[in-house]
Amino acid sequence: MNFEINQFNSMLDSFNYMCGSFAGNMVSNLEKMQKAYNQAVCLFAEQEKALQTQLASQNSLQKQKDAALSQFEKTNEDLDLKIQTFESQISQLKSEVASLQQQIQQLNTSTTLHQAQISQTKQAQINPLLIKKHSMYEKMLRLRIEPSFASIKLVFTGISKYKPEKEFWAEFGTGDTVTVIGISNELVGVEQFVDECQLTGNFGLLVRRVRRGFSQQYGQTK
Structure with missing residues (x-):
């Protein structure tokens, strides 16, 4: 009877040892898994932060590109407007120059006619005078x-x-x-x-x- 009890106790001790060893291994494995999980979470957080930083940088760059494109389009619109204004002014100046040239031509014609009239008058006065005088x-x-x-x-x-x-x-x-x-x-x-x-x-x-x-x-x- 005592033998059986001792044998049972020995088996129970072996079982407890095995259970303790298993539990220790389980705890160790769980700790390792927890550590690996924590490391993975930290790595994911770092990668997420890096991605967010990269995305923010890309968004900022895109905003700069959009702003530059908008400014370029506005500059082109302003330039087109200035070109149209200059073309209108040039056309007006050409018209004014043509008008001035016509006025100058008319003035030259009038001056030439006036000079011719003066010359004729002088000749009418001088030639007979010269003929008589000489x-x-x-x-x-x-x-x-x-x-x-x-x-x-x-x-x-x-x-x-x-x-x-x-x-x-x-x-x-x-x-x-x-x-x-x-x-x-x-x-x-x-x-x-x-x-x-x-x-x-x-x-x-x-x-x-x-x-x-x-x-x-x-x-x-x-």
């Missing part, structure tokens, strides 16, 4: 005066000692200024004679200068 030279200087609308031609004879009938002539414009239009023979100093006439207003002096010049240069020619 008619006395015709016989004395053997001079023939051939007036026209805008010029006067002086034709001299008796210049050449050997050919007194040979004609030497000089034609002068009688507009606002006296100018040499043409001359039969080269005459030294003729431009100076004209300048002197222009300065003094003495056309008779010009006639005498021209005849004297012809006589000095061509009086002895055959």
Whole structure:
């Protein structure tokens, strides 16, 4: 009887030991599992935080892109509006320039007509006066005066000692200024004679200068 009890106690102790060992292993395993779970949770939390940070960064970048795109579109709209305004201003300026050019052309035409009228009036006044004033030279200087609308031609004879009938002539414009239009023979100093006439207003002096010049240069020619 005692043997059976002892054997039972021994079996019970073995069972308790096995149960204690199993329980210890279970606790150890549970602790390891809990630690692994906690580590996994921490890792997941870190990854989630990193993902949230990355997502926030992407959202911020997207907002910046959207803002830049919006600003670009607004800038383009403003630029288009400015271009339209400039084109309108350019068109208006072209119209104003064309109008001014037309006015200038009309003014030039009017000025030209006015100057022509003044020139005609001067010629109407000057030419008869010159003809009358210098008619006395015709016989004395053997001079023939051939007036026209805008010029006067002086034709001299008796210049050449050997050919007194040979004609030497000089034609002068009688507009606002006296100018040499043409001359039969080269005459030294003729431009100076004209300048002197222009300065003094003495056309008779010009006639005498021209005849004297012809006589000095061509009086002895055959």
